Amino acid sequence: MAKDTTRFVCQSCGAVYPRWLGRCTTCNAWNSLVEEAAPRASAGKGRPPAKAGAAKPIGEIPADDVVARHQTGIAELDRVLGGGAVMGSVTLLGGDPGVGKSTLLMQALSGLARKGKRCLYVSGEESAGQTAARAKRIGAPEDHLYVLAESDLGVTLDVMRELEPVAVVIDSVQTVRAPELESAAGTVSQLREVAARLVDKSKRDGVTTFLVGHVTKDGSLAGPKVLEHVVDTVLAFEGERGQAFRTLRAQKNRFGSATEVGVFEMTQGGMREVPNPSALFLAERPRGASGSVVCATSEGSRPMLVEVQALVSRTGGGAGRRTATGTDAARLAMILAVLERKCGLELAASDVFVNVAGGLRVDEPAVDLAVALAVASSARDRPLDPSLVAFGEIGLAGEVRSVARAEARAAEARAMGFTTLIAPDTTRTVAEALRRTDLIR
Numbered sequence: 200m201a202k203d204t205t206r207f208v209c210q211s212c213g214a215v216y217p218r219w220l221g222r223c224t225t226c227n228a229w230n231s232l233v234e235e236a237a238p239r240a241s242a243g244k245g246r247p248p249a250k251a252g253a254a255k256p257i258g259e260i261p262a263d264d265v266v267a268r269h270q271t272g273i274a275e276l277d278r279v280l281g282g283g284a285v286m287g288s289v290t291l292l293g294g295d296p297g298v299g300k301s302t303l304l305m306q307a308l309s310g311l312a313r314k315g316k317r318c319l320y321v322s323g324e325e326s327a328g329q330t331a332a333r334a335k336r337i338g339a340p341e342d343h344l345y346v347l348a349e350s351d352l353g354v355t356l357d358v359m360r361e362l363e364p365v366a367v368v369i370d371s372v373q374t375v376r377a378p379e380l381e382s383a384a385g386t387v388s389q390l391r392e393v394a395a396r397l398v399d400k401s402k403r404d405g406v407t408t409f410l411v412g413h414v415t416k417d418g419s420l421a422g423p424k425v426l427e428h429v430v431d432t433v434l435a436f437e438g439e440r441g442q443a444f445r446t447l448r449a450q451k452n453r454f455g456s457a458t459e460v461g462v463f464e465m466t467q468g469g470m471r472e473v474p475n476p477s478a479l480f481l482a483e484r485p486r487g488a489s490g491s492v493v494c495a496t497s498e499g500s501r502p503m504l505v506e507v508q509a510l511v512s513r514t515g516g517g518a519g520r521r522t523a524t525g526t527d528a529a530r531l532a533m534i535l536a537v538l539e540r541k542c543g544l545e546l547a548a549s550d551v552f553v554n555v556a557g558g559l560r561v562d563e564p565a566v567d568l569a570v571a572l573a574v575a576s577s578a579r580d581r582p583l584d585p586s587l588v589a590f591g592e593i594g595l596a597g598e599v600r601s602v603a604r605a606e607a608r609a610a611e612a613r614a615m616g617f618t619t620l621i622a623p624d625t626t627r628t629v630a631e632a633l634r635r636t637d638l639i640r
């Protein structure tokens with residue numbers, strides 16, 4: 200029977216194998232299989248019989264359409280969460296080390312504690328003293344905010360039972376361990392167990408729970424495909440190295456839109472909200488330089504102006520390189536093909552670099568038209584009118600397609616002092632956009 204006591208679990212997707220393999224055949228990750236103790240075969244036994252009539256016709260069930268929320272007082276965070284942190288919800292916050300996850304969540308708990316709500320910060324990574332030092336730095340209140348340096352799940356749950364906090368941060372979920380399982384902290388079986396028990400606790404007692412999750416080098420949450428399914432909300436905290444500002448995005452949200460973006464700036468005293476990100480992203484825009492175009496993006500409910508930059512330069516020989524930073528590389532290839540075939544621009548023998556200034560990521564197709572204009576402007580070495588804003592999706596036929604929230608984008612552009620708009624309702628094709636800006640005849 201000893202054969203069945205261990206199994207091999209892919210740490211990237213959670214697939215289970217009876218023996219070790221060099222590569223997971225489910226998600227193709229290399230060297231991702233780790234030997235773990237098999238769960239005891241007791242599942243299902245000893246379960247009480249289901250009550251008769253447990254299922255009800257849908258019309259007889261009162262709908263939970265009004266969810267109770269806690270306002271953390273950090274407006275950007277509350278907005279990304281869908282209007283505050285839902286009571287009894289579990290939110291996973293992922294991000295690179297050093298991006299500011301601990302800082303942001305300590306500020307969120309501080310906001311709640313300041314309103315007299317009891318909060319618990321559980322740190323498996325840092326000592327209570329280190330956590331307290333961070334709390335001081337961001338000006339946390341002295342009362343109602345408790346710190347526990349612990350990595351044992353059982354102890355953590357005991358403390359929660361005794362303290363009855365309304366909100367808890369687990370920093371990080373990868374460092375917490377259920378001692379009943381033999382596998383190491385951070386393995387898939389541990390993550391699954393730890394998350395399941397915290398979710399259960401959160402739902403049962405209405406505790407608002409935040410889990411901090413580490414991110415691997417390729418930007419995915421380490422291990423937790425498993426986690427993403429059990430939590431209510433997944434937030435990604437991102438920022439470029441050496442840049443002070445950070446974006447917070449909802450990737451999944453059972454209680455709100457999954458397209459909201461919050462913007463923060465890391466300061467000496469913690470994360471500061473950026474209520475007017477357009478001004479921040481445009482602050483260092485070069486005036487009168489070719490290859491620079493302002494785009495009105497709108498991921499989520501708030502429009503934002505960002506600067507799209509392009510640099511087109513002749514290669515020494517051979518096919519040109521294409522590099523996209525902050526936008527989609529596959530869409531860049533498509534846009535370049537449209538510029539060549541539909542607008543007569545010669546780009547094959549050039550390197551093309553496209554960058555969203557300030558380290559922001561823009562994933563929506565509405566950025567296409569700004570990318571096309573920036574590339575054409577650099578290729579022709581002709582600066583565009585500095586009061587111009589562009590947005591619109593580009594189709595394979597070279598047409599400019601309409602995008603969501605066009606009016607809100609235009610309004611943001613006007614509010615920031617831009618007077619010329621190149622947008623889907625006035626511009627039907629990419630060639631027309633280039634003619635209007637004198638980039639082609």
Ligand code: TYD
Pocket residue numbers: 294295296297298299300301302303333336337465466467468469470
């Ligand atoms: P931290 O919240 O520890 O990041 P994470 O939990 O995501 O790893 O913050 C990391 C960095 O932020 C750290 O290098 C110090 C810096 N920092 C500030 O600039 N200002 C502050 O007020 C705090 C608390 C940290």
Ligand code: MG
Pocket residue numbers: 300301302324370
């Ligand atoms: Mg941390």
